Amino acid sequence: MTGVxxxxxxxxxxxxxxxxxxxxxxxxDLGEVTALAHTTPTADLLAELGSYGVTRxxxxxxxxxxxxAAVAAQAVVSAVTEVSCAVVLFTSSFTTKEIAAxxxxxxxxxxxxxxxxxxxxxxRLVGGKRAFGGTWETVCEVRTEVAVATVTPNAVMARxxxxxxxxxxxxxxxxxxxxxxxxLLERTVADHSGDTRPSLAExxxxxxxxxxxxxDFEPVEELADALGxxxxxxxxxxxxxxxPPEAMVGQTGxxxxxxVYIGAGISGAPHHIGGMAGAGTVVAVNIDDEAxxxxxxxxxxxxxxxxxxxxxxxxLREHGG
Amino acid sequence: xxSTEDGTLNEVDENAVETALQLKEAAQAAxxxxxxxxxxxxxxxxxxxxxxxxxxxxxxxxxxxxxxxxLAGADYAVTAAALAAAxxxxxxxxxxxxGMAALDGLGSVIGSLLAAELGWPQLSVARSVSWADGVxxxxxxxxxxxxxxxxxxxxxVSVTDVTNSPRLAxxxxxLAAKAKPVRTLSAxxxxxxxEELTSRTAVxxxxxxxxxxxxxxxxxxxxxxxxxxxLIAHDLLAKENS
Numbered sequence: 001m002t003g004v005x006x007x008x009x010x011x012x013x014x015x016x017x018x019x020x021x022x023x024x025x026x027x028x029d030l031g032e033v034t035a036l037a038h039t040t041p042t043a044d045l046l047a048e049l050g051s052y053g054v055t056r057x058x059x060x061x062x063x064x065x066x067x068x069a070a071v072a073a074q075a076v077v078s079a080v081t082e083v084s085c086a087v088v089l090f091t092s093s094f095t096t097k098e099i100a101a102x103x104x105x106x107x108x109x110x111x112x113x114x115x116x117x118x119x120x121x122x123x124r125l126v127g128g129k130r131a132f133g134g135t136w137e138t139v140c141e142v143r144t145e146v147a148v149a150t151v152t153p154n155a156v157m158a159r160x161x162x163x164x165x166x167x168x169x170x171x172x173x174x175x176x177x178x179x180x181x182x183x184l185l186e187r188t189v190a191d192h193s194g195d196t197r198p199s200l201a202e203x204x205x206x207x208x209x210x211x212x213x214x215x216d217f218e219p220v221e222e223l224a225d226a227l228g229x230x231x232x233x234x235x236x237x238x239x240x241x242x243x244p245p246e247a248m249v250g251q252t253g254x255x256x257x258x259x260v261y262i263g264a265g266i267s268g269a270p271h272h273i274g275g276m277a278g279a280g281t282v283v284a285v286n287i288d289d290e291a292x293x294x295x296x297x298x299x300x301x302x303x304x305x306x307x308x309x310x311x312x313x314x315x316l317r318e319h320g321g
Numbered sequence: 322x323x324s325t326e327d328g329t330l331n332e333v334d335e336n337a338v339e340t341a342l343q344l345k346e347a348a349q350a351a352x353x354x355x356x357x358x359x360x361x362x363x364x365x366x367x368x369x370x371x372x373x374x375x376x377x378x379x380x381x382x383x384x385x386x387x388x389x390x391x392l393a394g395a396d397y398a399v400t401a402a403a404l405a406a407a408x409x410x411x412x413x414x415x416x417x418x419x420g421m422a423a424l425d426g427l428g429s430v431i432g433s434l435l436a437a438e439l440g441w442p443q444l445s446v447a448r449s450v451s452w453a454d455g456v457x458x459x460x461x462x463x464x465x466x467x468x469x470x471x472x473x474x475x476x477x478v479s480v481t482d483v484t485n486s487p488r489l490a491x492x493x494x495x496l497a498a499k500a501k502p503v504r505t506l507s508a509x510x511x512x513x514x515x516e517e518l519t520s521r522t523a524v525x526x527x528x529x530x531x532x533x534x535x536x537x538x539x540x541x542x543x544x545x546x547x548x549x550x551x552l553i554a555h556d557l558l559a560k561e562n563s
Contacts, residue, residue: 093463110522135530186468252421315545
């Protein structure tokens with residue numbers, strides 16, 4: 001049976017994130033799943049991993065600087081060797097893509113980035129992704145013995161295993177070299193414990209506002225909250241100071257691939273499209289029916305975004321959504 | 322110093338060139354005889370030299386163009402191996418500067434792979450970059466974490482489109498760029514082995530997605546309600562992930 005390794009990263013202590021549950025769901029369809037943690041998992045976490053069919057959990061601490069991709073990758077490589085995995089599946093984020101690259105380099109493995117799904121075909125990992133601003137659908141295969149891939153959030157629905165497992169817990173001996181000439185001077189982790197909205201990168205629904213909001217994001221936020229969605233925006237609006245850079249969806253901001261992307265007052269510059277082209281369904285609200293985002297949307301309303309979004313919120317509340 | 326680009330000069334690659342120029346200027350300010358130069362490195366078919374030309378118009382001193390039919394369709398690993406080999410031909414190098422993303426699907430991993438290939442420290446997705454006494458300091462903020470890293474050169478740095486404002490090429494520089502040398506390197510020049518030239522991934526199929534056929538409605542006072550109806554009718558309200 002194919003061995004699949006899912007690195008949980010350092011933030012699994014607070015429980016599995018939705019994106020991790022999705023990757024575990026995909027991994028289980030490929031073979032026998034081993035998870036990698038850097039602190040001893042709590043009983044709750046172990047039970048949750050078991051509910052997703054994980055058969056084994058390896059634990060190894062990371063030396064400082066633990067947040068260097070080259071450090072984390074060495075632990076992943078040790079785990080792959082320890083349990084002979086043929087596939088390593090990461091969730092896709094800035095951080096994990098770097099770790100995946102270092103891991104693939106060390107293993108001589110083929111690397112797939114930001115795939116929307118994976119399967120095995122003749123023992124080879126195959127993954128699909130959208131390219132060139134979402135206009136092309138490509139399918140890539142890995143030709144090496146070991147494959148490394150990062151999977152975009154919302155690629156699949158997370159499903160617990162039909163039969164929960166009791167994961168075997170094992171310490172992983174790993175000799176990790178600290179990268180030379182590199183020093184971490186300062187590190188601050190933003191406190192998201194008080195957040196009422198899901199994280200932009202992983203939300204199933206994203207509502208974004210662009211220049212057409214003229215800086216008034218209240219209608220966008222109201223709709224987002226009615227849908228349990230994250231709020232996003234464009235580079236223009238960040239430059240205007242209307243929302244912080246963390247909210248930017250785009251090529252150099254956050255790449256999102258939600259089930260539903262609602263863009264209000266967004267014309268759809270290539271920079272922005274490149275960051276949301278993986279969305280399942282696109283809805284646009286704009287005063288201009290020629291706007292690129294309207295043209296690539298599945299559904300668009302041409303009109304004033306404040307009244308359209310407010311009416312949509314009202315209709316959703318009546319529906320009980 | 323180098324800036325790597327691929328194909329045409331991506332927007333964020335202009336930021337990379339700007340960072341490289343600023344690092345050179347900082348080195349010159351500290352020591353007018355430092356002799357640093359900015360080399361624009363690009364890989365791709367013959368037209369890719371335009372990217373190096375563009376960087377030279379911004380102020381890069383010369384160009385290196387990795388160009389070989391054997392590199393067409395190179396995956397991440399082959400691309401990184403070729404670029405790393407080209408960088409080695411330019412030793413000693415203080416810093417390799419790349420853009421953090423490419424618009425053509427190349428992904429954001431080339432900086433990481435170059436650091437791994439070269440065995441250099443990596444400062445990635447840098448929002449600000451400074452260089453003093455052989456040490457590069459960079460701030461970054463990604464995935465909800467803010468970090469300040471420091472690396473002794475040589476190092477690989479990747480920058481974003483907020484790191485700086487790329488300078489506009491002036492007429493004098495545009496004219497001067499025409500005379501700047503570009504060295505063209507083949508896979509054989511780089512001494513790449515068959516293994517290094519073998520892509521580890523392959524594209525099985527690439528299909529153009531059907532032209533979008535949006536359902537467009539003009540708001541007559543019911544647009545918001547229709548938007549809600551659309552989401553409900555297509556079962557898009559599910560909150561499985563929350």
